Amino acid sequence: MNTFQSDKPIYLQVVEDVKMKILCGDLHPGDKLESVREMAARLSVNPNTIQRAFLELERQGFIVTQRAVGRFVSEDNQFLEIYKQQRIRDTIQQFVEEMARYGMKPKDVIAYLTEQEDKYEGVNNNTESE
Amino acid sequence: MNTFQSDKPIYLQVVEDVKMKILCGDLHPGDKLESVREMAARLSVNPNTIQRAFLELERQGFIVTQRAVGRFVSEDNQFLEIYKQQRIRDTIQQFVEEMARYGMKPKDVIAYLTEQEDKYEGVNNNTESE
């Protein structure tokens, strides 16, 4: 019924999901989020789990709470942008290191990616290139 | 004392560690592994934890057990090679998809990797660089 992986806490998967939507632009700064109950119902999980996810998102600075009104995506654009860039850099770094462990140098990876490029051209949905 | 990350089960970290040694060639098919007690002592963890890691490695097909003799790296070279190639492909695929979510196309990633290439040249130890 759920699409969650069982090896990771559900609340962290929710955190990641919301965070990704913010970073990708599916959710914009200032947007109102679903209520705990709505999201819990939609995802078929315990409301406590969503509550915990929101607490974590607030702790990390991605959302803010207005009591008796609702939760909103943070409007601190600078924070969001810096976080995103750092995350991209980290992801690439980890990737390069893992490939190196398998004996693949950046050059080899580039060759692979170049082959793949055509396939993905046009598939990207939320990016307009140059 | 331990060098383990606290966010993942130790036994799974041991599994990954041994698996990586096999895939990278630090351990060869047929090689005898440390005994449960030896590895437990070396890593300062409970023998049961190592036992569990070995059970998992055996379940996945990376090692075989000979009762009262020891454990050995699987000699199924084909399985190991296929697994490795699949793993590399998956890693790249996931990476490309994650980058796409951030709005970076393969082209952009290649540009980034090209910049990085110089830094890593000469650092890779087990790859034949022309």
Add this chain to the structure above:
Amino acid sequence: MNTFQSDKPIYLQVVEDVKMKILCGDLHPGDKLESVREMAARLSVNPNTIQRAFLELERQGFIVTQRAVGRFVSEDNQFLEIYKQQRIRDTIQQFVEEMARYGMKPKDVIAYLTEQEDKYEGVNNNTESE
């Protein structure tokens, strides 16, 4: 105190017991299983032993785990049915082969079974007779 045979690991006997209950219809797909602690108490064994049995049942696909909720019989009816049919076929096959080794042909076995049939008539509880 226990009704376990001493020549086989307890955890495997638990695995077989639960599996048989699923295949025979004593447990239905989606049913919640006893908790580890409950079953351990009922069978007078250590919770870890039950834990291990459940891990094995999950690995084989007969049950699924929901963290902090409980374990449930798999709802993959097709898997369960195929497994059952395969198991019946295997059991018969092995039996026939063993009999053949003793020099008994299917014909001889049929003769024996025919004699036995009367004795078992009416004893079967979960089969629709005639």
Add this chain to the structure above:
Amino acid sequence: MNTFQSDKPIYLQVVEDVKMKILCGDLHPGDKLESVREMAARLSVNPNTIQRAFLELERQGFIVTQRAVGRFVSEDNQFLEIYKQQRIRDTIQQFVEEMARYGMKPKDVIAYLTEQEDKYEGVNNNTESE
């Protein structure tokens, strides 16, 4: 390298193997058995393992030892025959009970066996039917 199952002691598998050869007529009462060393070499196992298997076979009455001469299949034909008949009866009994657990009555099994009969006709190698 070995054809032994890893979940059962090797020495018991050797016991079963020799016992089966005796019961099936591959080995006859009075036949001399391989020496411990020969069999150990042939099966690529530790001589101690074969030694233990022979001790067990002697304990059960299937073979006798003549010091400094060798081991021989027991010439107690009556014992061998009674054992064989008992074993056949037990095997059938267990089989019928297992089938009953799956809801298959002897009648159903007979139907299945009747279908199989043709296939096995002529395959039996060491039995001549009346």
Add this chain to the structure above:
DNA sequence: GTGGTCTAGACCACA
């Protein structure tokens, strides 16, 4: 000395 099993009991994250 090796792996296999089991017990006893603890702490934690999660729902």
Add this chain to the structure above:
DNA sequence: GTGGTCTAGACCACT
């Protein structure tokens, strides 16, 4: 209250 993990330590069968 549930399952997940880990420790500590024991006994056993097997090679």
